[in-house]
Structure formats: structure tokens, C-alpha cells
Amino acid sequence: MTTSTHLIRSRRFLPLFVTQLFNAFNDNLYRNAMVFFVVYTLYNSEAAEGLFSAVASALFIAPFFLLSALAGQLADMRDKARIIRVVKASEIGIMLVGGLGLLLAWQGLLNQTFTIGLMLLALLAMGVHSTFFGPIKYAILPQHLHEDEVLAGTGLVEAGTYIAILAGTILAGWIPVEWAAAGVVLTAVIGYITSRYVPPAPPQTPEQPLDFHLWRSSIALIKHTMKDQRVFLAIMAISFFWAIGAVLFIQFPPLAKNVISASKEVASLFLVVFSIGVSIGSVSVNALLRGTVSARYAPVSVIVMALFVVAFWWVCHSWPAPSGDTLLDTSGFLRQPLAIPLMLSLLGISVAGGMFVVPLYAFLTTFVDKSETARTIAANNIVNSGAMVLGSVLALGMSAAGLPMVDQLLLGAAMCLYSAWLGQKLVQAERAALLI
Numbered sequence: 001m002t003t004s005t006h007l008i009r010s011r012r013f014l015p016l017f018v019t020q021l022f023n024a025f026n027d028n029l030y031r032n033a034m035v036f037f038v039v040y041t042l043y044n045s046e047a048a049e050g051l052f053s054a055v056a057s058a059l060f061i062a063p064f065f066l067l068s069a070l071a072g073q074l075a076d077m078r079d080k081a082r083i084i085r086v087v088k089a090s091e092i093g094i095m096l097v098g099g100l101g102l103l104l105a106w107q108g109l110l111n112q113t114f115t116i117g118l119m120l121l122a123l124l125a126m127g128v129h130s131t132f133f134g135p136i137k138y139a140i141l142p143q144h145l146h147e148d149e150v151l152a153g154t155g156l157v158e159a160g161t162y163i164a165i166l167a168g169t170i171l172a173g174w175i176p177v178e179w180a181a182a183g184v185v186l187t188a189v190i191g192y193i194t195s196r197y198v199p200p201a202p203p204q205t206p207e208q209p210l211d212f213h214l215w216r217s218s219i220a221l222i223k224h225t226m227k228d229q230r231v232f233l234a235i236m237a238i239s240f241f242w243a244i245g246a247v248l249f250i251q252f253p254p255l256a257k258n259v260i261s262a263s264k265e266v267a268s269l270f271l272v273v274f275s276i277g278v279s280i281g282s283v284s285v286n287a288l289l290r291g292t293v294s295a296r297y298a299p300v301s302v303i304v305m306a307l308f309v310v311a312f313w314w315v316c317h318s319w320p321a322p323s324g325d326t327l328l329d330t331s332g333f334l335r336q337p338l339a340i341p342l343m344l345s346l347l348g349i350s351v352a353g354g355m356f357v358v359p360l361y362a363f364l365t366t367f368v369d370k371s372e373t374a375r376t377i378a379a380n381n382i383v384n385s386g387a388m389v390l391g392s393v394l395a396l397g398m399s400a401a402g403l404p405m406v407d408q409l410l411l412g413a414a415m416c417l418y419s420a421w422l423g424q425k426l427v428q429a430e431r432a433a434l435l436i
Contacts, residue, residue: 015197022191027388028168035181036264054396063127064385069217072378080201088192097179098122135377155286159279166275173268225379233426236362240419243391281354298423301356306416308348
């Protein structure tokens with residue numbers, strides 16, 4: 001029996017794994033249903049669509065930057081399983097608000113600005129929800145799993161996350177928005193039920209007072225966490241990866257509509273292929289490393305990712321101009337001569353990205369004391385979110401400056417090269433630590 005199969009059958013892992021699946025699924029069902037509805041139904045301008053997509057991403061990311069230090073303290077100093085249940089209960093209320101916003105926008109019952117504001121408010125609240133859940137889903141693994149199971153568990157969580165993203169994205173692109181409104185509430189309820197089966201995970205350190213000064217606690221947390229060079233380099237490399245991801249995810253819906261001249265189902269297909277690729281990469285790198293936590297494949301993985309980003313840019317740049325006002329449906333898109341190269345280049349980006357990022361997350365949970373794992377993940381989330389906001393701002397600035405959406409992809413390729421340098425520095429630090 002493989003380690004992965006063994007973990008899936010174990011109560012030490014399965015309830016957390018399933019809860020995380022529903023969490024990622026609901027995030028993406030709600031967020032993509034909202035973005036697709038606004039981009040394809042309410043707006044008719046590439047600039048306005050890019051702006052809305054960037055604002056939505058920034059609102060979801062901002063709580064990670066502001067609240068991750070508090071979330072990390074809470075997770076390390078309180079029972080992680082109990083926090084999961086509180087967070088998942090709050091999701092039910094958040095999705096009731098978000099679902100209401102989707103229904104009002106669909107019916108056109110109230111002012112468009114009000115309904116969009118209501119949907120964005122729920123998205124911001126989901127960002128807060130994910131901020132407090134995020135440190136736990138990785139930090140709880142070393143507490144419940146054996147040392148030789150952590151990399152496999154991290155890979156399964158990452159792969160499962162992207163399978164859930166895949167499912168949520170498919171549904172968001174294909175089902176009516178009113179069904180999505182009901183679906184997000186139902187999923188929140190199911191997620192809360194599964195969270196009640198997560199085994200207790202008491203704190204590994206004596207209870208201490210929480211520091212509610214967000215700025216001071218964030219700076220102190222980052223300084224404390226990054227004393228270890230390997231952890232510092234892993235966090236920086238992960239952050240640049242997610243900055244690249246932020247740029248790409250912001251661009252997908254407007255790019256599909258305005259460059260490829262395709263429907264929201266095709267935009268959903270882009271995100272689906274991306275999610276499948278990260279899942280493949282997450283599992284593949286665990287097989288290559290054979291359970292050993294190492295960054296040795298990180299530099300080459302992200303360089304390959306950069307090459308595929310350039311290939312994706314080239315295919316988009318070569319895409320023929322639309323012949324009419326009708327958007328391509330999925331079958332029409334797949335009949336285009338460049339559709340398969342486009343999908344393969346996107347798949348290559350995501351497979352390489354999954355192979356790059358999974359071992360780095362394992363670094364963060366295995367090279368620090370178990371009593372500090374949640375705070376380490378929280379520090380990572382702060383830096384990640386800052387990088388993602390920077391990526392969103394850059395994308396917004398490029399759109400405002402009139403740079404074509406397709407040419408903005410090259411920013412992602414350039415950022416990959418810096419990530420490769422960070423990955424190589426991490427490999428060198430890893431080798432140096434083995435000689436001590």
C-alpha cells in the first residue's frame with residue numbers, strides 16, 4: 001500500500017483532506033461564478049473587465065496580508081481542529097450573503113453597483129475565512145502525520161485543492177448563476193459537517209496572549225520566521241510563484257473573451273486545464289523525490305514554466321482575429337487550429353508550477369519546530385499575499401496604460417526567471433545544511 005493510499009484511508013488525514021476539498025471548491029465556485037457573470041453579462045469593455053477581475057483578486061488577497069499574523073498565532077496557540085470548525089461555521093453565513101448577491105444581480109432587482117458591492121463584500125469575507133483556515137491545513141499535517149508522510153500529505157492536499165478548484169471552476173462556467181447561488185450555501189454546510197470529524201490538534205506550545213496589533217505582529221512574525229535561510233528562500237520563491245499565478249488568473253477571463261473571442265465556458269476550461277496541471281505536478285514531484293523533502297527540482301521546474309508561458313503568449317498572439325460578434329463555444333474553440341497548442345502550453349505552465357511549489361510548502365512544515373508551523377505558514381501567507389497584490393497592481397497598471405492583455409503574459413515569464421534564481425539559492429542552502 002502506498003503512503004498516499006494509506007493516508008487517504010486514515011482518519012488522521014481524511015477529514016481534513018475532505019474539508020479542504022470543499023473549502024477550495026466553494027471559494028472557486030463562488031468567485032468564478034461572480035467574475036464570469038460580471039464579465040460576460042454586466043460589462044462590455046476589456047478595460048472594465050480587467051479592472052473588475054483585478055479588484056476582485058485584490059479584495060480576496062488583502063485579508064491574508066492584514067490578518068495572517070493573528071491567524072498564525074491563533075492556530076499555534078489554540079486547538080487547530082476547533083478553529084477549523086469555527087471557521088467553517090462562519091462560511092455558511094458568508095455564503096448566504098454571497099448567494100443573495102448573485103441572485104439579486106441575476107434578477108436585476110436592485111442597483112447594479114449595490115449588487116456588485118454585496119458580492120464583493122462576501123468575497124472579502126471569504127478572504128478573511130481562508131486567511132484563518134490557510135495556516136492550519138498545512139501546519140496540522142506534521143502534528144497528525146509521521147515524518148515520512150508529510151511530503152505525501154502536502155502533495156495530496158495541494159493536488160486535492162486543485163481538483164476542487166477544477167470542479168468549482170467547471171461548475172461556475174457551466175451552470176446558471178442562480179444554481180451557483182444555491183450551491184455555495186449547500187457546500188458551506190457540507191464543509192462544516194466534515195470539519196467536525198477532524199481529530200483534535202492541541203497546541204504544541206504553552207498558551208500565550210495574542211498580539212492584536214496587526215502591523216507589529218506581522219513584522220515580528222516575518223522576522224522570526226525568516227531567520228532560517230532555507231525558510232526565507234522557500235517563502236520568497238513561493239511568493240513569486242503566486243504573484244505569477246495572480247497575474248495569470250486575472251488575465252484568463254478577459255483574455256478568453258477579448259483575445260480568443262470565446263465564451264465563459266472556454267474561460268472556465270482555461271482554469272480547469274491549469275488546475276489539472278498543478279494536480280499532476282504536485283503528485284509527480286512527490287514520486288520523483290520519493291518522499292524526501294528537497295528543492296532540487298525547483299529551479300528547472302520554474303524555468304520550464306517560463307518557457308511554457310512564452311509559448312502560451314505566442315499562441316495567443318498568433319490567434320486569428322474574430323470574424324464576427326459571436327463568441328466561440330467550447331466545441332467551436334476546440335475546432336480552431338491553435339486550440340490544442342494553447343491548451344498544451346497552459347497545461348505545461350501548470351504542471352511545472354505544481355512541481356515547483358509543492359516541495360517548498362513541505363520545507364515550511366518540516367524545517368521548523370512543530371510548535372511554530374502555523375505561524376511559519378502564516379508568515380508565508382503574508383509575504384505571498386503581498387506579492388499577489390503586487391502582481392494584481394502590476395496587471396491593473398498595465399491595463400490602465402493600454403498594454404494589450406496578451407502582452408501582459410510576458411511579465412509572468414520574466415518573474416519565473418527570478419523564481420528560478422531563488423530556487424537555486426535554496427538548493428545551495430539545502431546542500432550546505434547537509435554538510436553541517
